[in-house]
Amino acid sequence: MIPSSKITPESIFLNRRRFIQGMAGVGLMSTPLIGHALQFKSNPEYKPALELTDPEHALHYNNFYELGTAKSDPFQNAEALHTDDWKVVVEGECTKPQTFDMDDLLRIDQEERIYRFRCVEGWSMVVPWIGFPLSKLLEKVQPTSKAHYVEFVSVLDRKNLPGQRFNLLDWPYKEGLRMDEAMHPLTLMATGLYGKELANQNGAPIRLIVPWKYGFKSSKSIVKIRLLEKQPISTWMEAAPREYGFYSNVNPNVSHPRWSQAKERPLGSFLKQKTLMFNGYAEEVAHLYKGMDLKKYF
Incomplete structure (x- = not known):
């Protein structure tokens, strides 16, 4: 929850909102906080x-x-993340493994999409991401018939990243999706936010966005993508398997072991609102889990 002292007064918030909504859609919004x-x-x-x-x-x-x-911390320590000469390796069960630099990735048609974003901690936001469907990247490496899962590996830089100087998690951060989830049209490789390139604290220079899943599934600062035959073990599954499953779909009917998921608090709001099944994307993605016990495969 954001302290009330840090929440913009309603009158200022609404005036700023009208400006943002008018400018973000045409990519003209300017803020010194983004690149x-x-x-x-x-x-x-x-x-x-x-x-x-x-x-x-x-x-x-x-x-x-x-x-x-x-x-x-991420905003305050953002300069510790060095993104020059960034490359993303795509390898594993594919016929054309490749290494892409950011110029390669930015040549893929970029589009702005407004998505809901729901954190497992119970807060949420609605933001205009810029990026391209993950499917467009995976198609370039031609997955084989053995590619059933996709693993995402984030940056490892213990020298510069202050959080990696401690073994709070098993670094580098790893996440994964089933292949049909990865190829779904909603699954986005994000390169920007609010009309500009990603800020470091938001996962620059490229991150994953899976809007129907809890936010920790959307890996930040990705350096490697692996196509795998077997389901990978993600970082939070390894750290707390009782609390974080592989699928982690937004589900108001399945509580986290330590708190309810029935409601969420939008950033900037004092009031909570009801959480939607699959974060409001049930019509698009519910078929992916037909026949699955969503309490068991949380």
Whole structure:
């Protein structure tokens, strides 16, 4: 929960919101908290009538343990993440493994999509990501018939990243998806936010966004993608298997062992709201889990 002292007064918030909503859709919004502008098109299919979260909150209230465990740490320690000459290796069960630099990835058509984002801790936001479907990247390496899962590996830099100087987690951070989840049209490789390139505290220069799953599934600062035959063990599954499953779909009917998931608090709001099944994307993704016990495969 954000302290009330750090929440923008309603009158200021609403005026700023009108400006943001008018500018973000055309990629003209400017804020000193984000980097250079990106070339992209707004995708009307993913532009729901939802109120955007103020970037003041989305850029300052983050989980990125590589930069520290407090919500303010990622912003305060953002310069510790070095993103020059970034490369993403895609390997494993594919016929054309490749290494991509950011210029390669930015040549894939970039589009803006407004998504809901729900943290397992019970807070949420609505933000305009910029990026491209993960499927477009995976198609370039031609997955084989043995590629049933996709693993994502985040940056490892113990020298510079303050959070990695401690063994709080088994670094580097790892996450995974089933292949059909990875190839789903909603699954996005994000390169920007609010009209500009990703800020370091939000997972620069490229991260995963899976909007129907809890936020920790959306790996940040990705350096390697592996196509696998067997299900990978993700970082939080390894650290706390009783609390974090492989699927981790947003589900208001299945509580976390230590708190309910029935409601969420949007960043910048005092009031909670009901959490939607699959974070509001049930129509698009529920078929992926037909016949599965969602309490067992949490």
